[in-house]
Amino acid sequence: MVRERIRARLTRGKVECTLRFEQDPSAQGELILNEKLAKQLVNAANWVKMQSDEGEINPVDILRWPGVMAAKEQDLDAIAADILAALDGALDDFIVARETEGQALKALIEQRLEGVSGEVAKVRAHMPEILQWQRERLVAKLEDAEVQLENNRLEQELVLMAQRIDVAEELDRLEAHVKETYNILKKKEAVGRRLDFMMQEFNRESNTLASKSINAEVTNSAIELKVLIEQMREQIQNIE
Numbered sequence: 001m002v003r004e005r006i007r008a009r010l011t012r013g014k015v016e017c018t019l020r021f022e023q024d025p026s027a028q029g030e031l032i033l034n035e036k037l038a039k040q041l042v043n044a045a046n047w048v049k050m051q052s053d054e055g056e057i058n059p060v061d062i063l064r065w066p067g068v069m070a071a072k073e074q075d076l077d078a079i080a081a082d083i084l085a086a087l088d089g090a091l092d093d094f095i096v097a098r099e100t101e102g103q104a105l106k107a108l109i110e111q112r113l114e115g116v117s118g119e120v121a122k123v124r125a126h127m128p129e130i131l132q133w134q135r136e137r138l139v140a141k142l143e144d145a146e147v148q149l150e151n152n153r154l155e156q157e158l159v160l161m162a163q164r165i166d167v168a169e170e171l172d173r174l175e176a177h178v179k180e181t182y183n184i185l186k187k188k189e190a191v192g193r194r195l196d197f198m199m200q201e202f203n204r205e206s207n208t209l210a211s212k213s214i215n216a217e218v219t220n221s222a223i224e225l226k227v228l229i230e231q232m233r234e235q236i237q238n239i240e
Contacts (some may be wrong), residue, residue, distance in 0.1 A: 001078075002087060009091050011190045011240055019083060031069050038068050082147075098240070106185050106236050110196075112228045112235075113178050116202070119228070122150040122175050122211070123167065130215050131166070170205045175222050177201050191240045199233045 006015055045057045063069055181198050184191050206229060210222035 001084070005084065005087060006091065009095065013192075013240060015035050017087070019087065021079070021083065031071060034068050034070065037065070038062055041065055104237060105239055108235055109185065109232050110182070112232045113181055115228045116126050116174060116225060117178050119225050120171050120178075123218050123221045124171050126164050126215065127167070130218065147181045151230065167218070170209045170212075174202065174209075177205070192236060195236045195239060196233075199229060199236060202229045202232075 002017065002019065037225040041062050042057065045062070049057065117182060177198055181195065184194050184198065203226075206222060209225065210219070213219040213222050
């Protein structure tokens with residue numbers, strides 16, 4: 001019953017719950033007198049006294065006889081209800097605390113998303129000059145090698161080179177992932193697994209970007225992206 005109650009309120013992560021019931025010695029249950037047994041003991045004691053005419057009946061001894069006095073059985077259903085009520089209260093407090101923490105984590109993740117957008121914009125701004133630099137570099141190499149290419153052939157080589165180093169698609173996908181992550185963070189439901197998936201997508205694009213880096217600025221941005229993504233991934237482990 002406890003497991004099902006927790007599972008109904010929490011959907012992700014590992015939960016450890018310890019319930020301990022301690023009875024207050026000063027609040028023992030009501031004592032019940034076994035009148036039938038007590039009368040039998042009194043009658044037996046009177047009979048013994050009549051036979052020997054010695055001693056007096058001690059009521060305390062009668063009460064101490066096993067089975068004469070017994071504690072009233074506790075209402076286990078009531079105890080179970082109290083325990084579950086305490087569990088529900090603990091879960092309520094936990095959920096409130098988690099929501100407060102969740103808002104703080106959301107703010108941290110959004111800061112990292114802003115950082116990702118900033119690095120994407122930085123790389124995109126550098127791409128025209130990088131492509132131009134690579135074009136001039138290729139032409140200079142051909143001239144140094146005294147290789148003469150027809151204009152059409154040269155343009156083909158330049159196009160192939162641009163395709164190899166162009167990261168426009170990766171940048172577009174990173175921007176799309178940023179937008180989707182913002183949307184996920186706005187949802188009022190468990191989003192931890194979806195955010196995990198988004199971090200995998202972010203990693204894929206940042207790895208591709210790093211593999212195409214042919215410029216110090218792009219390389220630095222690729223490294224910074226991986227740092228930001230890892231920071232988000234660590235925070236997401238604490239989100240349901």
